[in-house]
Amino acid sequence: MPGAVSRRAVETPLRRIAGDFASDAIAMAGLALLCAIIAAALLAPFISPQNPYDLSQLDVMEGRLPPGSPAPHGVYWLGTDDQGRDMLSAILYGLRISLGVGVVATGFALVIGLVMGLTAASMGGRMEALIMRVVDIQLSFPAILIALILLAVLGQGTGKIVLALVTVQWAYYARTVRSAALVEQRKEYMEAARGLGLRPARIVFRHLLPNCLPPMIVVATVQVASAIALEATLSFLGLGLPITEPSLGLLIANGYQYLLSGKYWISFFPGIALVCTILSINLVADQLRDVLNPRLQR
Amino acid sequence: MLAFIIRRSLQSVAVLVAMSLLVFVGVYAVGNPIDILINPQADQIEREHAIAALGLDRSLPEQYLSFVTGAAHGDLGRSFVHSTPALSLILERMPATMELALAAMVIAIVLGIPLGLWAGLKPRSIAGRAIMAGSILGFSLPTFWVGLMLIMVFSVMLGWLPSSGRGPTVDLFGVIPVSFLSLEGWRHLALPAINLALFKLALLIRLTRAGAREALLQDYVKFARAKGLTNARIIGVHVLRNILIPIVTVIGLELGSVIAFAIVTESVFAWPGMGKLLIDSIGLLDRPVIVAYLLIIVTLFIIINLVVDILYSALDPRVRVTESKG
Amino acid sequence: MSVPLLEVEGLRTHFFTKAGVVKAVDDVSFTVSKGEVLGLVGESGSGKTMIGYSIMGLIDPPGRIVSGRIVLGGRDLRALSPEALRQLRGNRIAMIFQDPMMTLNPVLRIDVQMVETILAHESLPRAAAMERSRAALVRVGIPSPDERLSAYPHQFSGGMRQRVAIAIALLNNPDLIIADEPTTALDVTIQGQILYEMQKLTRETGAAMIWVTHDLAVVAGLADRVCVMYAGRIVEEGTVADVIERPVHPYTQGLLDSVPSRTARGVRLKPIQGMAPSLADLPLGCAFRDRCGRSIDACLGAPETRMVGDLSRGRAVRCHNPLPPVAVLE
Numbered sequence: 040m041p042g043a044v045s046r047r048a049v050e051t052p053l054r055r056i057a058g059d060f061a062s063d064a065i066a067m068a069g070l071a072l073l074c075a076i077i078a079a080a081l082l083a084p085f086i087s088p089q090n091p092y093d094l095s096q097l098d099v100m101e102g103r104l105p106p107g108s109p110a111p112h113g114v115y116w117l118g119t120d121d122q123g124r125d126m127l128s129a130i131l132y133g134l135r136i137s138l139g140v141g142v143v144a145t146g147f148a149l150v151i152g153l154v155m156g157l158t159a160a161s162m163g164g165r166m167e168a169l170i171m172r173v174v175d176i177q178l179s180f181p182a183i184l185i186a187l188i189l190l191a192v193l194g195q196g197t198g199k200i201v202l203a204l205v206t207v208q209w210a211y212y213a214r215t216v217r218s219a220a221l222v223e224q225r226k227e228y229m230e231a232a233r234g235l236g237l238r239p240a241r242i243v244f245r246h247l248l249p250n251c252l253p254p255m256i257v258v259a260t261v262q263v264a265s266a267i268a269l270e271a272t273l274s275f276l277g278l279g280l281p282i283t284e285p286s287l288g289l290l291i292a293n294g295y296q297y298l299l300s301g302k303y304w305i306s307f308f309p310g311i312a313l314v315c316t317i318l319s320i321n322l323v324a325d326q327l328r329d330v331l332n333p334r335l336q337r
Numbered sequence: 338m339l340a341f342i343i344r345r346s347l348q349s350v351a352v353l354v355a356m357s358l359l360v361f362v363g364v365y366a367v368g369n370p371i372d373i374l375i376n377p378q379a380d381q382i383e384r385e386h387a388i389a390a391l392g393l394d395r396s397l398p399e400q401y402l403s404f405v406t407g408a409a410h411g412d413l414g415r416s417f418v419h420s421t422p423a424l425s426l427i428l429e430r431m432p433a434t435m436e437l438a439l440a441a442m443v444i445a446i447v448l449g450i451p452l453g454l455w456a457g458l459k460p461r462s463i464a465g466r467a468i469m470a471g472s473i474l475g476f477s478l479p480t481f482w483v484g485l486m487l488i489m490v491f492s493v494m495l496g497w498l499p500s501s502g503r504g505p506t507v508d509l510f511g512v513i514p515v516s517f518l519s520l521e522g523w524r525h526l527a528l529p530a531i532n533l534a535l536f537k538l539a540l541l542i543r544l545t546r547a548g549a550r551e552a553l554l555q556d557y558v559k560f561a562r563a564k565g566l567t568n569a570r571i572i573g574v575h576v577l578r579n580i581l582i583p584i585v586t587v588i589g590l591e592l593g594s595v596i597a598f599a600i601v602t603e604s605v606f607a608w609p610g611m612g613k614l615l616i617d618s619i620g621l622l623d624r625p626v627i628v629a630y631l632l633i634i635v636t637l638f639i640i641i642n643l644v645v646d647i648l649y650s651a652l653d654p655r656v657r658v659t660e661s662k663g
Numbered sequence: 664m665s666v667p668l669l670e671v672e673g674l675r676t677h678f679f680t681k682a683g684v685v686k687a688v689d690d691v692s693f694t695v696s697k698g699e700v701l702g703l704v705g706e707s708g709s710g711k712t713m714i715g716y717s718i719m720g721l722i723d724p725p726g727r728i729v730s731g732r733i734v735l736g737g738r739d740l741r742a743l744s745p746e747a748l749r750q751l752r753g754n755r756i757a758m759i760f761q762d763p764m765m766t767l768n769p770v771l772r773i774d775v776q777m778v779e780t781i782l783a784h785e786s787l788p789r790a791a792a793m794e795r796s797r798a799a800l801v802r803v804g805i806p807s808p809d810e811r812l813s814a815y816p817h818q819f820s821g822g823m824r825q826r827v828a829i830a831i832a833l834l835n836n837p838d839l840i841i842a843d844e845p846t847t848a849l850d851v852t853i854q855g856q857i858l859y860e861m862q863k864l865t866r867e868t869g870a871a872m873i874w875v876t877h878d879l880a881v882v883a884g885l886a887d888r889v890c891v892m893y894a895g896r897i898v899e900e901g902t903v904a905d906v907i908e909r910p911v912h913p914y915t916q917g918l919l920d921s922v923p924s925r926t927a928r929g930v931r932l933k934p935i936q937g938m939a940p941s942l943a944d945l946p947l948g949c950a951f952r953d954r955c956g957r958s959i960d961a962c963l964g965a966p967e968t969r970m971v972g973d974l975s976r977g978r979a980v981r982c983h984n985p986l987p988p989v990a991v992l993e
Contacts, residue, residue: 181594191619275481310482318477556765564780565753578770654815
């Protein structure tokens, strides 16, 4: 019996979540793929065959070579683009940019959404009505339309696309946080915390915030994927990142004109990298949603 | 019901006015169209002529005021580039976008609801799992890249279908040019429509599946079985009628998003719709066209939301009653 | 004794879950004669509802009828094809559920839900089916039936909805009605009305009924015979008078002792100690052993069903150490 008790004590929420998460093979495969992609992006300067943006290493004569062509450094496994750039290297560097933009934008949006949502939930009244009204109106328009308007207004640039992504996303977090916070506020431990005379800030940060986290984690995971997809789409349309910051979307756009002449690899492989990134994040998010949802716990 | 519609319509007008102001201020504060539109070799007098002709010398509030009075008369300004009224420029392109969006929506509905139903009724079967896996994939594939791959496979490699344009159009009712009335038009419509449908298809599959699984657990399904109804009737009437309510709502709301997303598909397939016009106009800083496009799409959205709300209350008897009481 | 309408013999319905096999119904046998009302009494989770679903053929995976026979009017229901079983459901056997707020489809009109029940079993002109539906509503005491037919469920109160559900069950004049706690979710006054109506209707139509409930008081006023269930098994069976006045199983005795009664004011209630065991993890031997004041060594072995007292009265008990049939008669 004491053995049973101590075993129970070791069963922390984190361990339970990790255990539940690991119970699905497809989700684990998604997680493994995601880890591999992140590692590849972080290590790009060390593992890619060439620095795709060091012009001295490029040779236009080597342009548009199909996958498997011999290269000075070995083999162009995924072919080259029109400027003779090794596609594998370009993709690894592109992943860095795509992931970076997605994560940074999600981070900012998360913070802004959290602050707005918690403000709405804890202040109530007019402030809440105002914030939620803006959220509602914004969410009734598709993200891509809002991002396009902003970029049409602001012009191009890395900072501007991050701003556009943040503007598109904060509303999702604000809504999620507010509804989670409203549910939490009605629970008894919140009454108890207030009854103990804790300062409001302490209540919000020590009690409300941790309990809003599970739904936020799920939303944030999904939103990183959609931020990456949206950035790629905008870059493809020529409204996203500048040519000096070639994300995966830009690489794909770059290969568009050669696609019709059968030189598929310039668009195809960056696309595969993009799909794998988004897919792996979505698989992880799907499983997280199930694991973190108390209603679905068996 | 009438009071409800009037209240909702007033709300919609308020949103429209707010959006027009935001859009106008935003777009008219962008860059400097003078540099783009006027020949750099032009002398000072020519420049001033052009600026006056385009109304660019006036203050922003003045420009907005003239814009609003114009808009009230159906005049959203003239395109800097095409020198034609922006409104008619967009309306000319609208049938192409609408045809594409509706075709995509029809594909998504016709395939999505039955597939989602199947996956919901038999979640553990191989087909059920395959449908779900496909829908996760559908969510993860960026529309523009799928478009490129469709072109690569069906146009370049197999040579079955054209990769761009709308093909010959036939006038429906003598006024609306459409592609779907001719075989050649169908061939042009096929790839863009499939491309645009994919994401919504994935969405509808998930939605229908979740709805079906939820409905199957309800007592009224068990009671329907206890009444000795056939499976076809239970699924086709009892289950479907219940999940149709959220589905119709989402389909309505997604119609707007499909029109917005057509921007991407139109760019990939050079489909001559409003979305491609918008991208071209953004590139050329053709502000009247951008503003007109945004106002038209906002109006479209507001109308769609309104129609969905009304449809929703027509479908769900519970909502209908509370509304008529209120 | 006449040939029974329904004969259930050795029925076992098990659920194969991740946590183990849940023996919801475990070796259950009973009969119901024509026009008879059988009360099936047990705590929640004792498997009584699953008996109803087993007869109806409504057990869903991971549940399955493992063994046993269910014979209705000479036909073994377990041997029937799904289609033949469907034709019996809602036609020869009808079922009424616990929560009337959930059983009617919220988005279909009452007439649709009634007419489809008739048309699922016979081809009839719509107008005739409509007329029969109208008559059924009248029969269960629903005022202005024409108006009610074209209404939606949410326009009815809970009691009215349960009347509609009863009217639907009666539409095809079934031989057997399985009523699964149909009054539990209702107010006490409505409960009384519904009980009265059901009694009257079964008498009028000659339908037999299985009334599933956790409430011995309800059964006392309604049923002819009672089966008491504990942990998926029938532990005592007999006429209402016998079981309620002279219980022989310690569990039945415990149930009766934990009900406050008017006649024994001031007498201390004696609730049954402990909790009902999990059906997934039943103790060996008698499942009631740990909570029983009369348990003996023999209770470590599973008790068999034994007839007690006068054979013609159909008294049976499943206990190694039953109370003497006269225990309460002092």
